[in-house]
Amino acid sequence: MKPNLLKSLSSSSWLSLFRHHKLSLFSFHTNCHNVANLQTFKESTSATPTHPNVVKLGLLNDIFTTNNLIKSYLKLLRIDHAQKLFDEMPHRNVVSWSLLMAGYVSQGQPNMALCLFHQMQGTYVMPNEFTFSTIIKACSILAKLEIGRRVHALVEVFGYGSDLVVCSSLVDMYGKCNCVDEARLIFDFMCVRNVVSWTSMITTYSQNAQGHLALQLFREFNHIRLNKPNHFMLCSAVTACASLGRLGSGKITHGVVIRLGHDANDVIASALVDMYAKCGCVSYSDKVFRRISNPSVVPYTSMIVGAAKYGLGTLSLRLFQEMIDRRIKPNDITFVGVLHACSHSGLIDKGLEIFNSMNEKYGVMPDARHYTCIVDTLGRVGRIDEAYQLAKSVQVGSDDDALLWGTLLSASRLHGRVDIAIEASNRVIESNQQVAAAYVTLSNTYALSGDWEKAHNLRSEMKRTGVYKEPGSSWIEIKESTYLFHAGDMSKSSQRKEILSLLRELEGRMKERGHVGVTTGLVFVDIEEEAKEEIVSLHSEKLALAFGLLNTPKGITIRIMKNLRMCRDCHEAFKLISDIVEREFIVRDVNRFHHFKNGSCTCGDFW
DNA sequence: TTAGGGTTAG
Incomplete structure (x- = not known):
């Protein structure tokens, strides 16, 4: 149904329209706990000097003027005054409603925007594309999928299903609600796309653990040369690289960030700090971090978490103290990082001390x-x-x-x-x-x-x-190629011989150094491959330290042990193995990475 | 006169 057609229906309220289309939005009632607050606003606010003038001059009837006054209040972050003025208006138009909804969304009260939208349904004022994009954003922030779907249905009924901004908002909303396929469907059906719609889709992938698709789409965007990527899009691309541990792609994206002049953007800098840490280069993280003039809690937290994963617990604690000294308030995630640092570095007492002071000293409830x-x-x-x-x-x-x-x-x-x-x-x-x-x-x-x-x-x-555990997998990245291995299965590897040869060499050298009892002394009956690996790793600790190097009856498997969690242990393993292997390579599993170069190694968790 | 996209998490 097109807007023109809807105009002919303007003599009826939304509800009769919805009945006509067999659509019900009554579920909005359940999300309007704050309706009473609207009345409270009316009672509690006092007028500013400009407000009485509007009343005195009889301008309340002038919707255009009153809307502009609402806009001014919103710019001054006085949503209470905006609401009061809105309530006093004898007549409101779609701009009045949309403005106030946007005000609530921008000031962190998306539920109030939903309440307003619900109230609007009982009027004769029809929503437009501005109303929809605003209310979809409210659904997105709240990740309210069911309400979002209903709003989407209304978008189609009111004929805004082809609007660029509305569709971009829908892509974002479905993405934030973890409905990647639905987001992609909308993206694919868009007649016109711009950098925002592309960014919404790239971000959807990036935030839903599909970094490879995010990067694929990012490349596609650059290929069609629709426009240059802006700071929003670059930030999502950097995040995708981080989630995949793709150092090479991350560095290239960093280069684009610099070339396009976005390196002073703090949000991008935060994403880069995180990306380098997750890609095994915490020293690069530190370099990027130190260039941020006034780092907020986010880059500080990224650095704290990054250092924690390297077993650099004291560095994490030093950064934590630094941010406290600079009066930057830590948040719940900061404490996850700090406690993680204490845990991984054996700083038990310090961890307990910080945990016990979280609420009292920093106002963060554990x-x-x-x-x-x-x-x-x-x-x-x-x-x-x-x-x-x-x-x-x-x-x-x-x-x-x-x-x-x-x-x-x-x-x-x-x-x-x-x-x-x-x-x-x-x-x-x-x-x-x-x-x-x-x-x-x-x-x-x-x-x-x-x-x-x-x-x-x-x-x-x-x-x-029928309980089935997905087999563990690992992948090794050498230069531009990635080699994937599944536990107990080497059949797909084209370089099986080379890998087997390397493993045998490593095994031999380890034995020379006294790391015996590798695999041959153990007998496994009725235990699946996955279990064998874990058992082997526990029975031969030294071997587990060397990345779970296994020689099972069915063949060789490269695997990083899940129980290899203490980073200082990893460092020992790195020392050991880097003596043997004299080339650069990265070993990964789904959770961790280990980066060898020139005899030194770094490691960390991906997720 | 009103609208959309980005960063930290065992």
């Missing part, structure tokens, strides 16, 4: 992630009982439960605490998240304790109930 960090800290050093008591004392949601108890489960396995591992795995399974991983870890814990029967039974149970 949540499930912070508790999980502390459980991890205690668990790593073998204080399993304390970690268990802490985990039991926390009430969190099911998603967070999997993380919290999964962390304790890993620690229990590492320290051979079958009793705690059983309860922790049950808690993970109850949460319905990471179920297969919990089964495998528990099975391995049984195997490590010598209870092969229970390990076997658990595996059989997994097969019987």
